[in-house]
Amino acid sequence: MKKDYLKYKFKKEYGKDPREFSYRDESKDMIPKVSIYHEMQKENADKYYGLDKITWDDIEMDEVFFRVNHTRSYAGEQMLYHKLHILGDAGSREEIDREAAFFDENEDARINAEAQLYKLGKGYINYHIPEAIDNVEKINFRHKFICPILSVLFFASLILGIVKPDLAGFSVIMGIVNLMVSIYIKMRYEQHLFSMGSFRMLVVCCKNLMKIKGVKEMYSNQEFENSLDNIDKATKKIDGFIARKFAEDSGDTMSVILGYVVGITLIDALLYMIVADKLKKAKSELWQCYRFAGDIDTAISVASFRNGIAWCKPVIEGNSKIKCTALYHPLLENPVTNDFDMEKNSFFTGANASGKSTFMKAVAINVILGESIYTCAADEFYFPEMYVMTSMALRDDVLMGESYYVKEVKYLKRMLEKVESGDKTLIVIDEILKGTNTKERVAASKAVLDYLSEKPAIVLTATHDLELVEQMDGRYDAYYFECSVEENDVKFSYKLHKGKNDITNAINIMKAMGFPEKVVKNAMKNAEETGKMAI
Structure with a gap:
């Protein structure tokens, strides 16, 4: 049912003004988050790096961004915001053009891609993922040699309790110790654990996007496929943790109990440390995944924008x-x-x-x-x-x-x-x-x-x-x-004409707007004396 609803939603919203489906105040408040990736890229700007903030604000480019912003994920939203700042990159705009045309012509591929990007979502904290990728080498768990020892001691105490029931209390003590260590690790390294979970969701999203007909052929190269396979293997070990985390957050009793059981064994803590060591060496692969998802989301946004305008x-x-x-x-x-x-x-x-x-x-x-x-x-x-x-x-x-x-x-x-x-x-x-x-x-x-x-x-x-x-x-x-004053009303055509307009209307507009007659007459007199009328 949810899948059918999302398909209906994506079809209905395609080509429409995205501002009709978002909360404007909340969107404006998100700009500092949306701009994180863009601000990070400024240091790598080349000669044709685009717009300064004065220009961006002058012509209300935030509103233009919201008009184009059909994205479904944080990566897409941040990538679109960044690319709207970049001028002079012919290769980038040609890629966007080709990709947008593909998604406009292939509705099934577009909807399937949107469904995967929608799962990735726009969680508030996820907008900091670019910063987490940039600092992935700093992920570090202290006491990583203690956890394997405690885990082994717990399983040894279980065996000892079976062999000598009068020593079963030792396994209870070890279970309590391990549970406390597990809770400490989750609290102490919450940010790292969240980043690792988010990285895994990003990788899964990219793997699923690559399965969509036509997407692999358009985006992929062998180097990226190999990188994606490697980081998929590196992060797959925390799938169970992510699934349990969602279940626990939903209030599922069995998942909460299972979380305590796993905590006692310190299995999650051991997996975190294994994955963390591998992620430290996978910074470039993570950036590839982020940009891959962001590029697809951006291309679909451009296709939708084009579909709704001349x-x-x-x-x-x-x-x-x-x-x-x-x-x-x-x-x-x-x-x-x-x-x-x-x-x-x-x-x-x-x-x-x-x-x-x-x-x-x-x-x-x-x-x-x-x-x-x-x-x-x-x-x-x-x-x-x-x-x-x-x-x-x-x-x-x-x-x-x-x-x-x-x-x-x-x-x-x-x-x-x-x-x-x-x-x-x-x-x-x-x-x-x-x-x-x-x-x-x-x-x-x-x-x-x-x-x-x-x-x-x-x-x-x-x-x-x-x-x-x-x-x-x-x-x-x-x-x-030009403008004209008709029956005490001002009419504008908004049409551009070449040449200098010798007809001035400033004082006539004052008259049309109901200014006192004395003021209007004096204005006329002053204009005649100076020989000029402002327009």
Whole structure:
């Protein structure tokens, strides 16, 4: 019955938004756990290691991760989170593309794989397994020479009690001693014992995944098969302990009694020590198992994500600019699509809420999705291999004592340092240097944008400064999002238009929103006197 329910569940949820089937607050709280594997990999980052935290937070990549996250196991969830950070690894994204296509085309294989990964699960403590693997050589049981002696003495006391019944009390004493030692070991080395049990479950999951038709052929190589066989043999000895542990946790009386009996003999303790010695030499094999399970879970997530959206595989090549057809933001339920054929670095103007920031985020997010999982929310998308850096979601930091402007300058400085290194970079800036006065803002913004235009950067920046747009004419193209005021209401089309919009609506929007007539008239008068209207 449970098997049929899981099959129904997996079919029903495939291609759907995973956020419909999870508790949002709990998911957000899990990010520090989910990110453990990713944080561990930073030390091994190569030249094209992906996104910094500023960019990730700016464009709400946690929410994008939750949208893609169809995973069934902790390994898959951690691997997906990590891979969404990795840009420039063509081999990785091509593998994901091939594997996702396989699981999309082979429903039985996908459901069987999900069933195995679901058994592996997302237990809260399991998210620390990468750390346990990394420190597996530190698993160590003290007094390991005492346990064999105590075990032998117990069995010897039993024989002695049979031969000489008046000495049977000695076996009772040895039983009590051994039971106390067994309880001590379980309490003293609880973390190690848990890790060993989790390693075994991971190995079993991988063995079962390898039995699925098509999976072995797609993923396996002889070295991995041999590694999996070796670690399976090394950890198989604790199968009985894991089975009893589950039964004991469920409250089964016989299993509790059996646990005490086994404890008296110290058999479990001896097995722990044997397995621990073998695991110390199996670090690479454990990593292979973890990544194997994580890769399959990630591929199924990507297949499900693709199945639920309009998507394309991007063309990532050369030093071209950005060109896209029907691009949209993947988190929007009813998105407005836009075409964009970028020849130069670009300004985006328009009223607040007209779509500037959303469009720029859509470009950045889709570049990231394209470079990491070969999937873009568009009909077509062409762009070069590049980093992505943003400066968008800024606010004063009271605790750090930083003003908005100081924080923005720091964000911009990191961008200048990146492009100075010569790496191709997509730069996305929302309302550049808006934290200072108009005169200095325009002067400083022009200097920064001039500098970026001479570097290997593709720059998208939103601004309300028409003067800045005019001063950069010829070096930066201009695009705008329009809005209209109709019957005291503001209408947005969210469609991108090329050129500079000479129609300004800021004061008309104030009027439509019911501002006092005196305020509106004075605003009109002030605008006429300055000769400029902000948009």
